[in-house]
Amino acid sequence: MLPWKRVLRPLTALLLTAAVAALPTAAHAASAPSTGWNDYTCKPSAAHPDPVVLVHGTFANSTDNWLVLAPYLEARGYCVFSLDYGQLPGVPLVHGLGPIDKSAAQLQTYVDTVLAATGAAKVDLVGHSQGGMMPRYYLKFLGGAAKVDTFVGIAPDNHGTTLDGLTKLLPYFPGAEDVISSTTPALADQIAGSAFLTKLNAGGDTVPGVHYTVIATKYDEVVTPYKSQFLSGSDVHNVLIQNLCSLDLSEHALLGLSDRIAFHEVANALDPAHATTTNCLSALS
Numbered sequence: 001m002l003p004w005k006r007v008l009r010p011l012t013a014l015l016l017t018a019a020v021a022a023l024p025t026a027a028h029a030a031s032a033p034s035t036g037w038n039d040y041t042c043k044p045s046a047a048h049p050d051p052v053v054l055v056h057g058t059f060a061n062s063t064d065n066w067l068v069l070a071p072y073l074e075a076r077g078y079c080v081f082s083l084d085y086g087q088l089p090g091v092p093l094v095h096g097l098g099p100i101d102k103s104a105a106q107l108q109t110y111v112d113t114v115l116a117a118t119g120a121a122k123v124d125l126v127g128h129s130q131g132g133m134m135p136r137y138y139l140k141f142l143g144g145a146a147k148v149d150t151f152v153g154i155a156p157d158n159h160g161t162t163l164d165g166l167t168k169l170l171p172y173f174p175g176a177e178d179v180i181s182s183t184t185p186a187l188a189d190q191i192a193g194s195a196f197l198t199k200l201n202a203g204g205d206t207v208p209g210v211h212y213t214v215i216a217t218k219y220d221e222v223v224t225p226y227k228s229q230f231l232s233g234s235d236v237h238n239v240l241i242q243n244l245c246s247l248d249l250s251e252h253a254l255l256g257l258s259d260r261i262a263f264h265e266v267a268n269a270l271d272p273a274h275a276t277t278t279n280c281l282s283a284l285s
Contacts, residue, residue, distance in 0.1 A: 036071065037081060042118065044079050047271075051081055051123050052073055053083065053111060054066045056085075057129030057130045058187070060128070060129075061084055061094065065257065068257060068263070069263055078270070083106065085103040085134075086106070086186055098185055098186060100190075104138040111138075111144065111147055111148070123148055125150070127154065128257075132152075132155060132157075133153065133200075139207050148210050151211070152212075153231075154215045154262060155255045156223070157229065158205065158228065158231055160190055160191055160194060161192055205232050206231060212236045212237065213266075214229055214238045216238070216240055216255075217251060218240060218242050219249060219252075220251060222251075237269065239265055241255065241265075244265065244279055245279055261279075261283050265278045
Protein backbone atom coordinates (compact mmCIF):
# COMPACT_ATOMS: atom_id res chain seq x y z
CA MET A 1 0.00 0.00 0.00
CA LEU A 2 1.31 3.46 -0.88
CA PRO A 3 2.21 5.60 2.19
CA TRP A 4 -0.46 8.20 1.38
CA LYS A 5 -3.07 5.44 1.34
CA ARG A 6 -2.13 4.56 4.91
CA VAL A 7 -2.99 8.13 5.78
CA LEU A 8 -6.19 8.33 3.72
CA ARG A 9 -7.98 5.46 5.46
CA PRO A 10 -7.64 6.84 9.00
CA LEU A 11 -8.39 10.28 7.57
CA THR A 12 -11.73 8.99 6.30
CA ALA A 13 -12.44 7.52 9.74
CA LEU A 14 -11.51 10.86 11.29
CA LEU A 15 -13.95 12.61 8.94
CA LEU A 16 -16.74 10.31 10.09
CA THR A 17 -15.83 10.94 13.73
CA ALA A 18 -15.81 14.68 13.16
CA ALA A 19 -19.22 14.51 11.52
CA VAL A 20 -20.63 12.78 14.60
CA ALA A 21 -19.02 15.33 16.90
CA ALA A 22 -20.52 18.14 14.83
CA LEU A 23 -24.02 16.91 15.62
CA PRO A 24 -24.28 17.42 19.38
CA THR A 25 -28.06 17.29 19.37
CA ALA A 26 -28.46 14.30 17.10
CA ALA A 27 -28.09 11.60 19.74
CA HIS A 28 -30.57 13.35 22.01
CA ALA A 29 -32.98 14.03 19.16
CA ALA A 30 -32.92 10.43 17.99
CA SER A 31 -33.94 9.20 21.44
CA ALA A 32 -36.37 12.01 22.23
CA PRO A 33 -40.14 11.60 22.13
CA SER A 34 -41.80 11.98 18.74
CA THR A 35 -41.39 15.46 17.33
CA GLY A 36 -44.69 15.15 15.53
CA TRP A 37 -43.59 13.97 12.12
CA ASN A 38 -43.38 10.31 11.09
CA ASP A 39 -46.91 9.86 12.45
CA TYR A 40 -48.23 6.94 10.42
CA THR A 41 -51.78 7.67 11.57
CA CYS A 42 -51.67 11.05 9.81
CA LYS A 43 -54.21 11.30 7.01
CA PRO A 44 -53.55 13.92 4.32
CA SER A 45 -56.11 16.71 4.00
CA ALA A 46 -57.92 17.74 0.86
CA ALA A 47 -55.80 20.89 0.83
CA HIS A 48 -52.55 18.90 1.01
CA PRO A 49 -53.29 15.41 -0.34
CA ASP A 50 -49.65 14.41 -0.85
CA PRO A 51 -47.59 13.40 2.20
CA VAL A 52 -44.15 15.01 2.24
CA VAL A 53 -41.11 12.74 2.53
CA LEU A 54 -37.93 14.48 3.67
CA VAL A 55 -34.63 13.05 2.42
CA HIS A 56 -31.55 14.01 4.45
CA GLY A 57 -28.06 14.70 3.13
CA THR A 58 -24.65 13.09 3.52
CA PHE A 59 -23.39 12.82 7.13
CA ALA A 60 -26.92 13.53 8.41
CA ASN A 61 -29.97 11.57 9.55
CA SER A 62 -33.75 11.63 9.49
CA THR A 63 -33.97 13.80 12.61
CA ASP A 64 -31.19 16.37 12.72
CA ASN A 65 -31.59 17.51 9.12
CA TRP A 66 -35.25 18.38 9.67
CA LEU A 67 -35.58 19.90 13.13
CA VAL A 68 -36.81 23.17 11.57
CA LEU A 69 -38.36 22.24 8.22
CA ALA A 70 -40.47 19.30 9.47
CA PRO A 71 -42.37 21.38 12.08
CA TYR A 72 -42.59 24.24 9.56
CA LEU A 73 -44.46 21.99 7.12
CA GLU A 74 -46.53 20.31 9.83
CA ALA A 75 -47.75 23.71 10.97
CA ARG A 76 -48.98 24.26 7.41
CA GLY A 77 -51.10 21.11 7.50
CA TYR A 78 -48.86 18.53 5.84
CA CYS A 79 -48.32 14.92 6.85
CA VAL A 80 -44.53 14.81 7.10
CA PHE A 81 -42.21 11.80 7.08
CA SER A 82 -38.46 11.27 6.97
CA LEU A 83 -36.23 8.26 6.51
CA ASP A 84 -32.69 7.15 7.26
CA TYR A 85 -30.76 5.73 4.31
CA GLY A 86 -27.23 4.90 3.23
CA GLN A 87 -26.16 3.52 6.62
CA LEU A 88 -22.68 2.03 7.03
CA PRO A 89 -21.98 -0.74 9.57
CA GLY A 90 -20.54 0.61 12.80
CA VAL A 91 -21.22 4.26 11.92
CA PRO A 92 -23.97 5.67 14.17
CA LEU A 93 -26.04 8.81 13.71
CA VAL A 94 -24.59 9.94 10.36
CA HIS A 95 -25.91 8.28 7.23
CA GLY A 96 -26.14 8.88 3.49
CA LEU A 97 -22.77 7.15 3.09
CA GLY A 98 -23.59 3.94 1.20
CA PRO A 99 -23.85 3.47 -2.58
CA ILE A 100 -26.41 5.94 -3.85
CA ASP A 101 -28.25 3.48 -6.09
CA LYS A 102 -28.83 1.29 -3.03
CA SER A 103 -30.01 4.34 -1.07
CA ALA A 104 -32.52 5.08 -3.84
CA ALA A 105 -33.89 1.56 -3.39
CA GLN A 106 -34.34 2.30 0.33
CA LEU A 107 -36.27 5.43 -0.62
CA GLN A 108 -38.43 3.34 -2.95
CA THR A 109 -39.38 1.02 -0.09
CA TYR A 110 -40.02 3.93 2.27
CA VAL A 111 -42.29 5.78 -0.15
CA ASP A 112 -44.35 2.61 -0.58
CA THR A 113 -44.64 2.38 3.21
CA VAL A 114 -45.87 5.97 3.48
CA LEU A 115 -48.38 5.54 0.67
CA ALA A 116 -49.75 2.37 2.25
CA ALA A 117 -50.08 4.03 5.67
CA THR A 118 -51.69 7.26 4.48
CA GLY A 119 -53.76 5.96 1.58
CA ALA A 120 -52.37 8.70 -0.64
CA ALA A 121 -51.81 8.21 -4.37
CA LYS A 122 -48.54 10.16 -4.49
CA VAL A 123 -45.97 11.81 -2.24
CA ASP A 124 -43.93 14.98 -2.53
CA LEU A 125 -40.19 14.72 -1.91
CA VAL A 126 -37.98 17.39 -0.34
CA GLY A 127 -34.27 16.67 -0.03
CA HIS A 128 -31.11 18.45 1.08
CA SER A 129 -27.70 18.01 -0.54
CA GLN A 130 -27.36 14.33 -1.55
CA GLY A 131 -31.02 14.01 -0.56
CA GLY A 132 -31.85 16.57 -3.23
CA MET A 133 -30.15 14.48 -5.90
CA MET A 134 -30.46 10.79 -4.91
CA PRO A 135 -34.27 10.67 -5.42
CA ARG A 136 -33.71 11.44 -9.10
CA TYR A 137 -32.35 7.89 -9.43
CA TYR A 138 -35.56 6.59 -7.84
CA LEU A 139 -37.65 8.71 -10.22
CA LYS A 140 -35.70 7.71 -13.32
CA PHE A 141 -34.84 4.05 -12.78
CA LEU A 142 -37.05 2.63 -10.00
CA GLY A 143 -40.53 3.69 -11.04
CA GLY A 144 -40.73 6.66 -8.71
CA ALA A 145 -42.17 9.07 -11.27
CA ALA A 146 -45.55 7.33 -10.98
CA LYS A 147 -45.59 7.91 -7.22
CA VAL A 148 -44.15 11.43 -6.88
CA ASP A 149 -45.87 14.71 -7.73
CA THR A 150 -43.30 17.34 -6.69
CA PHE A 151 -39.59 17.05 -5.94
CA VAL A 152 -37.73 19.91 -4.25
CA GLY A 153 -33.95 19.82 -3.97
CA ILE A 154 -32.25 22.17 -1.50
CA ALA A 155 -28.56 22.66 -2.37
CA PRO A 156 -28.54 19.39 -4.37
CA ASP A 157 -25.42 18.04 -6.08
CA ASN A 158 -27.29 17.18 -9.26
CA HIS A 159 -24.18 17.20 -11.41
CA GLY A 160 -21.69 16.36 -8.69
CA THR A 161 -19.19 18.60 -6.97
CA THR A 162 -15.59 19.62 -7.40
CA LEU A 163 -15.32 20.79 -3.76
CA ASP A 164 -13.86 24.06 -5.02
CA GLY A 165 -11.54 22.13 -7.29
CA LEU A 166 -10.18 19.65 -4.74
CA THR A 167 -11.57 16.64 -6.57
CA LYS A 168 -9.47 17.59 -9.58
CA LEU A 169 -6.43 16.55 -7.56
CA LEU A 170 -7.55 12.93 -7.22
CA PRO A 171 -5.93 11.73 -10.48
CA TYR A 172 -2.56 12.75 -9.02
CA PHE A 173 -3.02 10.19 -6.22
CA PRO A 174 -3.38 6.75 -7.88
CA GLY A 175 -6.00 4.64 -6.16
CA ALA A 176 -7.48 7.53 -4.15
CA GLU A 177 -10.94 7.14 -5.63
CA ASP A 178 -10.81 3.39 -4.96
CA VAL A 179 -10.10 4.06 -1.28
CA ILE A 180 -12.95 6.56 -1.05
CA SER A 181 -15.31 4.18 -2.86
CA SER A 182 -14.51 1.33 -0.48
CA THR A 183 -14.90 3.37 2.71
CA THR A 184 -17.67 5.87 1.88
CA PRO A 185 -19.17 4.96 -1.50
CA ALA A 186 -21.61 7.88 -1.56
CA LEU A 187 -18.75 10.36 -1.52
CA ALA A 188 -17.21 8.79 -4.61
CA ASP A 189 -20.61 8.74 -6.32
CA GLN A 190 -20.97 12.50 -5.76
CA ILE A 191 -17.70 13.52 -7.39
CA ALA A 192 -18.34 15.37 -10.64
CA GLY A 193 -17.88 12.97 -13.54
CA SER A 194 -18.45 9.79 -11.50
CA ALA A 195 -19.94 6.73 -13.18
CA PHE A 196 -23.06 7.10 -11.03
CA LEU A 197 -23.68 10.71 -12.08
CA THR A 198 -22.91 9.93 -15.72
CA LYS A 199 -25.66 7.30 -15.67
CA LEU A 200 -28.07 9.51 -13.72
CA ASN A 201 -27.80 12.47 -16.08
CA ALA A 202 -27.60 10.59 -19.38
CA GLY A 203 -30.58 11.36 -21.59
CA GLY A 204 -31.72 14.40 -19.61
CA ASP A 205 -32.02 15.66 -16.05
CA THR A 206 -35.74 15.09 -15.52
CA VAL A 207 -38.53 12.62 -16.20
CA PRO A 208 -42.08 13.49 -17.33
CA GLY A 209 -44.84 13.88 -14.77
CA VAL A 210 -42.78 15.29 -11.89
CA HIS A 211 -42.58 18.97 -10.94
CA TYR A 212 -38.99 19.91 -10.05
CA THR A 213 -37.73 22.81 -7.95
CA VAL A 214 -34.07 23.46 -7.10
CA ILE A 215 -33.10 25.98 -4.41
CA ALA A 216 -29.43 27.00 -4.36
CA THR A 217 -27.18 29.56 -2.66
CA LYS A 218 -24.24 31.28 -4.31
CA TYR A 219 -22.34 30.86 -1.04
CA ASP A 220 -22.39 27.05 -1.28
CA GLU A 221 -18.92 25.77 -0.42
CA VAL A 222 -19.77 22.07 -0.65
CA VAL A 223 -21.52 21.71 -4.00
CA THR A 224 -19.38 23.68 -6.42
CA PRO A 225 -19.81 25.37 -8.74
CA TYR A 226 -23.22 26.24 -7.33
CA LYS A 227 -24.80 26.58 -10.79
CA SER A 228 -24.18 22.85 -11.32
CA GLN A 229 -27.06 22.25 -8.91
CA PHE A 230 -29.62 23.55 -11.39
CA LEU A 231 -31.60 21.19 -13.63
CA SER A 232 -32.64 21.46 -17.25
CA GLY A 233 -36.12 20.37 -18.26
CA SER A 234 -39.59 21.49 -19.23
CA ASP A 235 -40.99 21.37 -15.68
CA VAL A 236 -38.13 22.82 -13.67
CA HIS A 237 -38.02 25.89 -11.43
CA ASN A 238 -34.43 26.83 -10.54
CA VAL A 239 -34.12 29.31 -7.67
CA LEU A 240 -31.07 31.21 -6.46
CA ILE A 241 -31.97 32.27 -2.94
CA GLN A 242 -30.04 35.56 -3.22
CA ASN A 243 -32.36 36.59 -6.08
CA LEU A 244 -35.20 36.45 -3.57
CA CYS A 245 -33.29 38.05 -0.69
CA SER A 246 -29.85 39.52 -1.37
CA LEU A 247 -29.19 39.61 2.38
CA ASP A 248 -29.43 35.83 2.73
CA LEU A 249 -25.90 34.59 3.49
CA SER A 250 -26.77 30.94 4.04
CA GLU A 251 -24.19 28.45 2.80
CA HIS A 252 -24.72 24.77 2.01
CA ALA A 253 -25.66 23.44 5.44
CA LEU A 254 -27.75 26.35 6.71
CA LEU A 255 -29.82 26.49 3.52
CA GLY A 256 -31.24 23.06 4.35
CA LEU A 257 -31.13 23.16 8.13
CA SER A 258 -32.64 26.49 9.13
CA ASP A 259 -33.20 28.96 6.27
CA ARG A 260 -36.87 29.97 6.50
CA ILE A 261 -36.60 31.99 3.30
CA ALA A 262 -35.68 28.78 1.50
CA PHE A 263 -38.43 26.97 3.40
CA HIS A 264 -40.99 29.53 2.24
CA GLU A 265 -39.96 28.70 -1.31
CA VAL A 266 -40.33 24.98 -0.49
CA ALA A 267 -43.90 25.66 0.67
CA ASN A 268 -44.58 27.53 -2.58
CA ALA A 269 -43.31 24.58 -4.61
CA LEU A 270 -45.50 22.15 -2.69
CA ASP A 271 -48.62 24.30 -3.07
CA PRO A 272 -48.15 26.55 -6.11
CA ALA A 273 -51.84 27.41 -6.26
CA HIS A 274 -51.45 29.33 -3.01
CA ALA A 275 -47.88 30.56 -3.44
CA THR A 276 -46.94 33.94 -2.02
CA THR A 277 -43.95 36.14 -2.73
CA THR A 278 -40.70 34.97 -1.18
CA ASN A 279 -38.45 37.77 0.06
CA CYS A 280 -36.34 38.69 3.07
CA LEU A 281 -39.46 39.05 5.23
CA SER A 282 -40.19 35.37 4.62
CA ALA A 283 -37.62 34.68 7.34
CA LEU A 284 -40.34 35.77 9.77
CA SER A 285 -43.15 33.70 8.29
